[in-house]
Amino acid sequence: MSTQYVTFTLGEHHYGIAVERVLEVLPARSAARVPLAPDDVAGLVNLRGQVVLALDLRSRLGLPARAEGRQMMVVVKLGDESAALLVDQIGDVADVGEDQFETPPQTLAPELREVIRGAYKLADRLLLVLDVDAVTAA
Numbered sequence: 001m002s003t004q005y006v007t008f009t010l011g012e013h014h015y016g017i018a019v020e021r022v023l024e025v026l027p028a029r030s031a032a033r034v035p036l037a038p039d040d041v042a043g044l045v046n047l048r049g050q051v052v053l054a055l056d057l058r059s060r061l062g063l064p065a066r067a068e069g070r071q072m073m074v075v076v077k078l079g080d081e082s083a084a085l086l087v088d089q090i091g092d093v094a095d096v097g098e099d100q101f102e103t104p105p106q107t108l109a110p111e112l113r114e115v116i117r118g119a120y121k122l123a124d125r126l127l128l129v130l131d132v133d134a135v136t137a138a
Helices: 132-136
Strands: 002-010 013-018 022-027 041-047 050-056 072-078 081-087 089-097 116-121 126-130
Touching (some): 072 132
Parallel strands (some): 013 126
Antiparallel strands (some): 041 050
16 A cells, blocks of 8 residues: 655655645745734735645744745645645655565754654655644644
8 A cells, every 4th residue: 555745845855745635736925914923824815715824844943044946835734724834846756665664763853853753765765754734844
């Protein structure tokens, strides 16, 4: 049995979110700032009339701010709501088998270990499975 993940990069790591949790992938849009919000809240984005909270995953995961360049948004389902996760670059959909799954590597930073469910060994890199609920929790 295999599982599919929408993949993206953030810094030096390759991440995946289960396909069924992803609503869409878009170029990042300008966000309206939220007064007094933490640094990892990029703001509110209007997606076809729906106001969605945008979270800066670099900030949330303790990574340095992105240099220049275009960010992307992965819009994910959170129960009846949705949120946009700002990422560096979108990859492909990875189809992985249970035999490739491992626990999160011990070398990950503590803030990453809290939001990573596990990892899959791909041919050329490691795919870290992001726990969408944990990374979006306030």
